[in-house]
Amino acid sequence: MSAKQLLAVLIMAAFAGTAFAHKASDSFLYVDMDASEVRIDIALRDLALLVPLDANGDQRITGQELRAQRTLATQAVENGITLTGEQGVCKLRGQAWGLSAHSDGPYLATQYRIDCSNGELPKQIEYTLLFDQDSLHRGLVQITSGETRSLTVLSPEKPVVDLTGGATGAWDTFGTFLYEGIVHLLMGLDHMLFLLVLVLPATLIIRRQSNQTPTHSFKSRLLQLAGIVTAFTVAHSITLALSALNIVRLPIAWVETVIAFSIAAAALNVVWPFLGRKTWKLAFAFGLIHGFGFASVLGDLTGGVSNLAIALAGFNLGVEFGQLGLLIIGFPLLYALAHVRVYQRFIVPLILMGVGIISLMWVAERAGSI
């Protein structure tokens, strides 16, 4: 037996004899940014969906049958993967072709040199192989660049991944989550209502004090309110981080019910300060609860994010900016209204009642799903 034959037997022994695990279909893509190489491993079973591997129809694929379809197999792989550089699509130059092993059996492995124009590095990889055959198929990507190796996943919903990573990636992440934070605050009615209720007592105090220090109070109140809002942000940042890092985990149905309840309590507190007049302390305490609520939103967004800390920071700052922005626009309006007589007698009670009713309705609705 020649050394080559022996090796072939050993390889087969590694494959045979074990029942291969059943798993959802994955391909493996190894991108080496230093050597500008990419390797794609696709399960033979999946490849058989794209290329007629089983020539004699006996459900068994032999080495010969695979070799016979090498051209078609290579084409299929190359059609499913696109690497792009600054100047457009990069060329793939075949380097190696053969079998490899993963937990569910043998794979066809193909290695390429990535040739982009001007010798630059590829910027992104797009992958569409097999998504039309199996919607649960995924491309598992490992990107090696210098000392760092990162893992990510390509899916029908997200078939493109950025290969450059590093500084720009971190800034992109930060920017994206900053934006998401602002959007979330502006879209989330419960947080807006909570903010409104926190702001209201300050406008009332202003009205009472306006006789003595009418010009001074607007600016100082605005600053004080910014403090209240910041206390809220600091508090929810803490719990959001605890929750996102999976250190503390609370059932979301409970959290959302308590959030709704906290809004009602804050509204009641304006009329009857059973929780005290120190609004910033109230904001801090309730901020702790609201942070767990933000975590559920953030969890939906962080799929595939490689730097959670940056994402968290961006999101928190975004929420803070959103709040301060609202305050800058909203507070002068309320402050102006506060000088109208009906404000304190009708508008404020009406707002408080409205907020109270809405939030209690939320309580009932959300408690139902506990």
Added chain:
Amino acid sequence: MHPVFSLPALRRGGAFWIGLGLLGVLCSSAVMAAPSPIQSDFDDDAVLVTLPESAPASDGARSSPEAMAREIQRLISEARRSGDPRFLGYAERLFNQQASQGLTDPLLVLRATLAQSLHRFDAARQDLETVLDRSDAPAQRTQALLTLANIEMVQGHYDRARPLCEQLTAEYPGLIASSCQAQVAARTGSAKAAYNELTAATRSLSNVSIQGYLWAQGTLGDIAAQLGRGSAAEHWQRVLSQDPDDLYTRAQLADWYLQNRKPRQALVATEGYEAVDNLAVIRAVALHRLNHPDAPALASRLRERFEEALWRGSMLHQRDLSRFELDIEQRPKDALQHAMANWDTQREPLDTRLALRAAIAAQDNTALGQVRGWLKQQNQSDARYPEES
């Protein structure tokens, strides 16, 4: 070498998996083993792989809603029988190619069944409620009621499961409906009575369909195990003698053997099912307990499997992974994290038992209190649970 996942998977916390595993692994510091070498010298005559007999969806499946339903039914059955999730992907692809509004009731029920298999319980619930709202066809209603009751039961919403079982009894009386009611009763404090009533029902009802018989035996096995009775194994064996590929029952039986210090019988029950994750994990634990020479090999194959699953971000294997971490890797903290993530959405006795065992091993009183508090609230006791100390 295995990857060091510096951050646990982010969870939404509610009864919803983050867009099925579309969550990239979050570490730039992950250390993956180098990929296995590319082997170009393979033999021409060697059989590299044997394709499954069941083919993926053919294109003819889209000719009519009936043809599509038949095809999807076949694919889902194949996935259940073999434990091979690729068939779920083939089925889902057929749905993706079809406009959602045009789906017939049978297709909606099938889509819900598919969603349930993928642990997308909220999506499943929504489709089933649509069918129950608009359909008068007994076949669809029965299927929808049963599937919905099953989802509520699995998630531990017994208050929601109970009326569904009652409605099922009204619309489709028989052993399946009786099993449904017995299961709810057993998990909310009346296991003995439920066992006796369901046993009586299996004797009194004539004209019993084979499905009804198997369903009742499976349920009786579960309640017997809950009561700590040895007859559990007999009930489950009756199911398996008729349907050896009922993987759910097989896993329950194998686990029961393991728990009752019969690892050799657990080996017999899992023989030939190493391809299925949960049976493979039970088998690995049994081999480990017996100090069997095959134990390291299976454990290392499972390790590779779970590494790939973590990379993929698939959340379908939390229970198996937790069990593996607890009983093979002896990492109770990691085990607890996966057990609790699993317990958030699935609260069958084996899920609850795993959560309790992991919490005790990790000495985490918060988690332990959370699970025990819930059990108390449901009035649920189970001989399979570790005793309170």
